[in-house]
Amino acid sequence: xxxxxxxxxxxxxxxxxxxxxxxxxxxxxxxxxxxxxxxxxxxxxxxxxxxxxxxxxxxxxxxxxxxxxxxxxxxxxxxxxxxxxxxxxxxxxxxxxxxxxxxxxxxxxxxxxxxxxxxxxxxxxxxxxxxxxxxxxxxxxxxxxxxxxxxxxxxxxxxxxxxxxxxxxxxxxxxxxxxxxxxxxxxxxxxxxxxxxxxxxxxxxxxxxxxxxxxxxxxxxxxxxxxxxxxxxxxxxxxxxxxxxxxxxxxxxxxxxxxxxxxxxxxxxxxxxxxxxxxxxxxxxx
Amino acid sequence: xxxxxxxxxxxxxxxxxxxxxxxxxxxxxxxxxxxxxxxxxxxxxxxxxxxxxxxxxxxxxxxxxxxxxxxxxxxxxxxxxxxxxxxxxxxxxxxxxxxxxxxxxxxxxxxxxxxxxxxxxxxxxxxxxxxxxxxxxxxxxxxxxxxxxxxxxxxxxxxxxxxxxxxxxxxxxxxxxxxxxxxxxxxxxxxxxxxxxxxxxxxxxxxxxxxxxxxxxxxxxxxxxxxxxxxxxxxxxxxxxxxxxxxxxxxxxxxxxxxxxxxxxxxxxxxxxxxxxxxxxxxxxxxxxxxxxxxxxxxxxxxxxxxxxxxxxxxxxxxxxxxxxxxxxxxxxx
Numbered sequence: 001x002x003x004x005x006x007x008x009x010x011x012x013x014x015x016x017x018x019x020x021x022x023x024x025x026x027x028x029x030x031x032x033x034x035x036x037x038x039x040x041x042x043x044x045x046x047x048x049x050x051x052x053x054x055x056x057x058x059x060x061x062x063x064x065x066x067x068x069x070x071x072x073x074x075x076x077x078x079x080x081x082x083x084x085x086x087x088x089x090x091x092x093x094x095x096x097x098x099x100x101x102x103x104x105x106x107x108x109x110x111x112x113x114x115x116x117x118x119x120x121x122x123x124x125x126x127x128x129x130x131x132x133x134x135x136x137x138x139x140x141x142x143x144x145x146x147x148x149x150x151x152x153x154x155x156x157x158x159x160x161x162x163x164x165x166x167x168x169x170x171x172x173x174x175x176x177x178x179x180x181x182x183x184x185x186x187x188x189x190x191x192x193x194x195x196x197x198x199x200x201x202x203x204x205x206x207x208x209x210x211x212x213x214x215x216x217x218x219x220x221x222x223x224x225x226x227x228x229x230x231x232x233x234x235x236x237x238x239x240x241x242x243x244x245x246x247x248x249x250x251x252x253x254x255x256x257x258x259x260x261x262x263x264x265x266x267x268x269x270x271x272x273x274x275x276x277x278x279x280x281x282x283x284x285x286x
Numbered sequence: 287x288x289x290x291x292x293x294x295x296x297x298x299x300x301x302x303x304x305x306x307x308x309x310x311x312x313x314x315x316x317x318x319x320x321x322x323x324x325x326x327x328x329x330x331x332x333x334x335x336x337x338x339x340x341x342x343x344x345x346x347x348x349x350x351x352x353x354x355x356x357x358x359x360x361x362x363x364x365x366x367x368x369x370x371x372x373x374x375x376x377x378x379x380x381x382x383x384x385x386x387x388x389x390x391x392x393x394x395x396x397x398x399x400x401x402x403x404x405x406x407x408x409x410x411x412x413x414x415x416x417x418x419x420x421x422x423x424x425x426x427x428x429x430x431x432x433x434x435x436x437x438x439x440x441x442x443x444x445x446x447x448x449x450x451x452x453x454x455x456x457x458x459x460x461x462x463x464x465x466x467x468x469x470x471x472x473x474x475x476x477x478x479x480x481x482x483x484x485x486x487x488x489x490x491x492x493x494x495x496x497x498x499x500x501x502x503x504x505x506x507x508x509x510x511x512x513x514x515x516x517x518x519x520x521x522x523x524x525x526x527x528x529x530x531x532x533x534x535x536x537x538x539x540x541x542x543x544x545x546x547x548x549x550x551x552x553x554x555x556x557x558x559x560x561x562x563x564x565x566x567x568x569x570x571x572x573x574x575x576x577x578x579x580x581x582x583x584x585x586x587x588x589x590x591x592x593x594x595x596x597x598x599x600x601x602x603x604x605x606x607x608x609x610x611x612x613x614x615x616x617x618x619x620x
Contacts, residue, residue: 110397111369111398111399112398112399118369119365119366119369119394119398120393120394120397120398121393122393123389123390123393125358126358126362126390126393126394129358129359129361129362129363129365129366129390129394130362130363130365130366130369130394131366132363132366133362133363133364133365133366133367133368133369133370133372133374134366134367134369134370135366136327136351136363136366136367137366137367137370137371137372138370140327140348140349140372141371159358160358160359160362160390163354163356163358163359164359164362164363166354166356167353167354167356167359167363171351
């Protein structure tokens, strides 16, 4: 079980999410390539996981009893790296090495490069399957940790995703919770134009999953949905988190053009200005 | 004559030579591993009986996972198990795994360094009547380029069991290649498994003259090479026949030594000649000791339906094809 969130803690997490967005932009600017929209859109959820939901130990990333957080859509790894650094897995300074030679922060995350990264990912549609393998192993070993798998909406166009959904339901994996970043964009455009995914909720229900839909920027609501998912028996759970790609930066929000590129210097300055204003407002309780 | 040091099956040339399929050795090896190692889990993609994992599934149902017809999912679930303390064996036909799920294996097992063994069954044209769709003849080529994988191709059912057990004791990715039909048993329980080693199964008797060619064989076709060696001897041509049970990492030192000793090389494999055993041998030789070489295998065509015996004759992989290759390469030496 995870704790309920009180107002003071919510404010702290919201502030951290804005800081994470700032770090994402600075990190992408330094890297000179990478994805912007997805990492910004998932900042609230990553902060909620690393600073409230997960049982983990940044000083002992391989702790056997830790909850597993599998990132299936590896391309949004800048937000994972940023939040891991904020949580103390490695120095913030190391974020500057993203996508550079000899870095532990590979352009798409690599398990054996950086402790705390649970799987190598990037090629889409493979995360849920690996999370299922972990969940089966946990059941065999009677372990109590939970396996979370973060996925994109676009990767539900991969056949492997649906193979995995069948298997998780077959094995009644109630120690597995999938979170979908439902931001409606992918590289070539809006998901519903590229290859429609709706009705996603009904599809999961038809695959015998426990389904919730939530505002992916409302940390309290998201936390409550995870609490509910943990209470489900004999079924895997999915949380469809409706998010705004590029969240927090008005000229990036909901623009699929920002899926796969970093900001330039001017764009980063403008975006950071906006986020710092927001940060100030949260700090003052406005 | 047969290398007595390896304690090979002395009755292998008898008319009633014992026959068994390498896939049966896999099934037996899995049960033995399961008995001693609780971390061993087995996954199947709707081919439980024909990949011979049935016995393991019956004995250890809680450690057996039926994935249905979903090879990508099987590979990635295997990866999840393999990075969670399990020793996962994923079983299907090689045409589908690593055929259909190649990138899934590359990312989630090989690069991810997951403790998973990929068992590719029904390899080669000897799969027979099912036709070319089910005859994996490019599997070695498609995975041999990967770093971080070992590749075992056992020559008979006894060696297949040993290869399976050896794979289970290795931490990390291993590919095991098996074939469908019953084929002659060349080794015995006492023959050491050639993990990482090329083993000379046949050489001239003491004082019998210098061997003129070394034949490197992989899998069940090694028997055709041995039959060829026996007949060539009666024609006054002495050769070496070596079993390459470990195709990766290649035992380059022995390959070069045997090539130097003979000055000519023939490779024999039920696989496309591009990128397979012959390719691996040629890569090793080109670096330090370029040697005339002939390649027995599938010559840039697909197979078809037929019996294994018909197919290896038509596609020139039988003992007669090996003999022709030996004579051709000897002629090239001059």
